[in-house]
Amino acid sequence: MIVFCGYANIDLTVGVPRLPAPGARVQATAVRHGHGGMAANASVAAARTGADAWFAGVVGPDPRSTAFLAALDADGVRTDWTARTGTLTTAVVLLTPDGERAVISQDDELDARHITRTARAAREAGADWLYLDGYRFPGAAAALAEAAAGAPSGKPAPGVVVDLDGCDRAEALRTALTTADHAVIGRPLAVALLGGEPALAQAAADHDVHLVVTDGARGWTLLTPAGERHAGAAIDVDTVDATGAGDCFTGAYCAELDRGRSPLEAARFAAVAAGLSCTRPGARDGLPDRRAVDSWLEAHATPGSPEPDRPQ
Numbered sequence: 185m186i187v188f189c190g191y192a193n194i195d196l197t198v199g200v201p202r203l204p205a206p207g208a209r210v211q212a213t214a215v216r217h218g219h220g221g222m223a224a225n226a227s228v229a230a231a232r233t234g235a236d237a238w239f240a241g242v243v244g245p246d247p248r249s250t251a252f253l254a255a256l257d258a259d260g261v262r263t264d265w266t267a268r269t270g271t272l273t274t275a276v277v278l279l280t281p282d283g284e285r286a287v288i289s290q291d292d293e294l295d296a297r298h299i300t301r302t303a304r305a306a307r308e309a310g311a312d313w314l315y316l317d318g319y320r321f322p323g324a325a326a327a328l329a330e331a332a333a334g335a336p337s338g339k340p341a342p343g344v345v346v347d348l349d350g351c352d353r354a355e356a357l358r359t360a361l362t363t364a365d366h367a368v369i370g371r372p373l374a375v376a377l378l379g380g381e382p383a384l385a386q387a388a389a390d391h392d393v394h395l396v397v398t399d400g401a402r403g404w405t406l407l408t409p410a411g412e413r414h415a416g417a418a419i420d421v422d423t424v425d426a427t428g429a430g431d432c433f434t435g436a437y438c439a440e441l442d443r444g445r446s447p448l449e450a451a452r453f454a455a456v457a458a459g460l461s462c463t464r465p466g467a468r469d470g471l472p473d474r475r476a477v478d479s480w481l482e483a484h485a486t487p488g489s490p491e492p493d494r495p496q
Contacts, residue, residue, distance in 0.1 A: 185236045186438050187265070187306040187342065189299060190223025190317035191292055191350075192241040192252060193273040195467055197427065200278050203286050213281075219255050220275055220467040222317045222347055225428045229435025229457065231260040232473040235442050237435075238311075240265035240302040242294040243272045255468075265305055267298060283423035283462060294320070296327040303331035303341070311342040312442050315434070318350030318369075322359035345441070347434045349373060361391035366447065368434045371399040381405070385413065394447045398433055398458075400426070406451045414448050419459035419480065428467030433458035436477070456480050 199214035224239055231237040239261050243249035249272045253263045270293030278286045299320060306314050316324055332341055348369035351357040354377045361367055374397050378387055388395040388407040395407045401423075406414040436457035440450035456477050464470030 185238065185306075185309065185311040186227075186230055186313040186315060186442050187238045187240055187302060187311050188223040188227040188230070188315040188435075188438075189240045189302045190226075190294065190315065190320065190347075191221035191273075191289075192224040192239070192243050192266075193221040193275045193290065193292070194218070194248065194252070195220035195275050195277050195427070197277040197279055197425075197466070200280060202280055203278055203284065216466075218466045218468060219252055220277075220428065221273075222350065222431050223315060224252075224256065224261075225431035225467050225471070226315060226347065226435030226438065227261045228256065228259045228468055229432040229461075229471050230439040230442075232471055233436050233439040233453075233457065233477065234474050235439035236262075237439075238262040238265060238306075240298075240305075242267045242270040242292055242298060244268060244270055246272070248272050265302055267294075269293070277427050279425060279427065279465075283426045285425070285427055287427075291319075296323050296330075299324050299327035300331045300334075303328055304335060306342050307331070307335050307339050310339070313345055313438055314342040315345045315347070315438055316360075318346060318348040318356070318360055321346070321351060321356040321363070325359050325363045328363060343441070345434070345438050347430070349430060351377065354378065358387075358391070361387055361393050361395070364391075364393050366394045366396070366437070366441065368396045368398060368430070368437060370430060371397050371402075371405075381407075381413075385411065396433075396437065396447075396451055396454075398430060400429075404433075404451060404455055406448055408447065414451070416452055416455055419456055419484075421459050421463050423462040425465040425470070426462050428471070429458045429461050431467065432461040432471055435471075453477060453481075 273290040276288040346364040437454040460472040
């Protein structure tokens with residue numbers, strides 16, 4: 185069982201011929217609305233690859249929020265712990281013909297009290313993993329500590345997976361690393377806040393965390409607390425829209441951890457899922473199911489490589 189606590193929003197995707205420079209004006213080629221949000225997207229990616237996924241964000245009492253939750257339910261994501269006391273926010277996505285994008289997000293109303301309640305409920309329910317997005321730090325660390333202090337004895341806390349791409353300060357990032365068992369981050373942000381790979385490897389060791397650094401079409405790197413380094417290539421696809429690819433990676437990575445796979449096996453699986461997600465427009469429509477990922481792995485297996493995990 186994986187509980188995803190974080191962003192839900194409506195994506196307003198605007199097709200543009202190029203990303204505008206400061207003060208520039210460009211003509212939109214297309215405008216569409218769709219469901220999005222880092223945690224919500226990741227929960228769908230996990231559910232489609234076979235996980236028992238729960239979404240515990242904050243939306244509103246309005247019809248748009250009802251439709252948003254119904255879409256999660258249709259993908260097999262439980263929403264029992266989602267609060268309807270806030271607003272379903274909007275993210276504006278500028279998308280170029282080659283699939284690159286820029287995102288303007290709106291802050292939500294998911295606060296520390298909601299994180300504490302969710303962490304306590306997850307522990308009580310026997311959840312294996314709790315996902316948080318990086319926007320929640322450094323405050324989320326205190327919320328998790330409060331949840332642990334009030335937890336019933338004998339029930340272990342779920343492991344924590346953090347998508348660090350919401351962090352905007354080194355302090356927040358380091359606090360998240362201290363809290364997490366596994367963390368995923370895009371390379372540009374990782375380098376900007378922590379430095380090059382020696383510094384990233386040191387951070388993984390210092391904070392006892394498995395750190396996965398994603399780098400789009402250039403692949404990914406897994407740095408372990410023991411000082412191991414593993415790297416993998418991105419799969420070769422015709423990219424239509426990279427929106428949500430990082431969310432897909434993290435959701436699929438969580439799903440594989442929940443199945444008992446090693447971090448390295450989870451990263452390899454997640455990289456294929458993320459690549460496949462780029463072949464269709466929108467953050468949700470392209471999210472693959474387990475059969476699609478396994479089919480790709482089987483088709484591209486090399487002699488002597490391990491067999492891909494089978495659906496249960």
